[in-house]
Amino acid sequence: MDDELHERIRSVIADVPAGTVATYGDIAALSGAPSPRLVGRVLAEDGHDLPWQRILRANGTPAPHLAHEQLERLRGEGVLADGQRVDLRKYRWRPDGVAEEDGPDGLF
DNA sequence: GATATGACTGTTT
DNA sequence: GAAACAGCCATAT
Numbered sequence: 001m002d003d004e005l006h007e008r009i010r011s012v013i014a015d016v017p018a019g020t021v022a023t024y025g026d027i028a029a030l031s032g033a034p035s036p037r038l039v040g041r042v043l044a045e046d047g048h049d050l051p052w053q054r055i056l057r058a059n060g061t062p063a064p065h066l067a068h069e070q071l072e073r074l075r076g077e078g079v080l081a082d083g084q085r086v087d088l089r090k091y092r093w094r095p096d097g098v099a100e101e102d103g104p105d106g107l108f
Numbered sequence: 109g110a111t112a113t114g115a116c117t118g119t120t121t
Numbered sequence: 122g123a124a125a126c127a128g129c130c131a132t133a134t
Contacts, residue, residue, distance in 0.1 A: 024116050028116085036116040039115080040114070040115040041116095044115050057116065058116075058117055058118080059117095064115085
């Protein structure tokens with residue numbers, strides 16, 4: 001039932017190391033959630049014990065109502081955000097064993 | 109059971 | 122870069 005999925009989502013979020021961030025889509029994909037909405041819903045309802053500050057939207061911007069606090073918390077972890085946007089290219093969490101590929105322009 | 113809502117994403121215009 | 126549209130799932134009323 002979704003209880004297991006609920007736990008799985010929490011587990012993946014808790015597995016995100018400090019100093020890094022992940023998108024809702026990432027959490028959804030890694031936890032097996034059918035849609036990122038589930039991730040947001042879990043956090044909204046039962047994410048008080050999780051590092052929700054490390055979960056950002058696809059474009060690197062945090063949730064609108066928590067943006068201020070979220071950015072402040074991330075700042076304390078070493079994740080510096082430019083105004084309201086975080087450099088996913090640099091801080092985005094990658095599961096172990098996955099190598100990164102640079103873009104065609106040799107972009108970082 | 110239908111409608112509306114929400115810590116979302118991706119494509120298209 | 123912004124706005125519109127469609128998909129996606131669980132709750133609340």
